[in-house]
Amino acid sequence: MAADLGDHLRAAFRWTDPGDGTGYLVSNRSGWWRDPVILSGLGDALGDLFRDAAPTVVVSPEVTGFLIGPLVARSLGAGFVEAYRAGARRPIAEPMRWATVPSDHRGEEQRLGVRDGLITPADRVLVVDDWAATGAQIRALRELVGDAYVGAAVIVDECPPGVAADLTIRGLLNGDDL
Numbered sequence: 001m002a003a004d005l006g007d008h009l010r011a012a013f014r015w016t017d018p019g020d021g022t023g024y025l026v027s028n029r030s031g032w033w034r035d036p037v038i039l040s041g042l043g044d045a046l047g048d049l050f051r052d053a054a055p056t057v058v059v060s061p062e063v064t065g066f067l068i069g070p071l072v073a074r075s076l077g078a079g080f081v082e083a084y085r086a087g088a089r090r091p092i093a094e095p096m097r098w099a100t101v102p103s104d105h106r107g108e109e110q111r112l113g114v115r116d117g118l119i120t121p122a123d124r125v126l127v128v129d130d131w132a133a134t135g136a137q138i139r140a141l142r143e144l145v146g147d148a149y150v151g152a153a154v155i156v157d158e159c160p161p162g163v164a165a166d167l168t169i170r171g172l173l174n175g176d177d178l
């Protein structure tokens with residue numbers, strides 16, 4: 001990653017106190033998309049983490065993944081497949097394949113699903129997301145795509161090292177950078 005991009009990512013990020021008395025801060029990542037330098041460089045920077053693996057498809061979870069996944073797919077010359085969160089919208093009309101996320105960083109169970117037939121056994125799937133906290137969503141997507149999975153590229157990887165190694169997660173930043 002260009003040093004410049006890392007500087008921009010750190011400078012454009014904020015922690016927000018929602019004021020609910022818990023002291024728990026939430027990440028405000030909107031400054032990343034607002035910065036033209038980040039938006040123009042992010043696809044290549046994340047793509048570089050797995051360019052050698054020659055992914056054919058990028059899969060990203062709703063909703064932030066829908067923003068950055070296509071940037072990475074374009075950089076890699078790959079396609080893009082949306083992974084929808086169950087219950088986030090009206091039911092999807094086409095047949096879906098679903099995987100359960102047992103408990104993510106919010107402690108909530110979710111389901112992530114992709115439309116049937118978009119990923120073939122010949123594909124090499126790269127999962128892309130902005131953040132890996134517990135790795136639960138990436139793990140669910142690995143389960144969903146099976147042997148086609150090559151790894152996950154994220155902006156911030158704050159997973160425990162064993163989890164990151166198990167799921168082949170590579171990040172531009174780690175939790176200590178922010």
Ligand SMILES: O=P(O)(O)OC[C@H]1O[C@H](OP(=O)(O)OP(=O)(O)O)[C@H](O)[C@@H]1O
Pocket residue numbers: 061062063064065103104105106129130131132133134135136137138
């Ligand atoms: O490693 P995990 O514990 O699975 O957590 C990672 C997920 O958390 C964030 O999503 P968030 O719930 O904030 O949704 P968003 O994409 O709508 O911002 C991030 O975008 C990942 O999808």
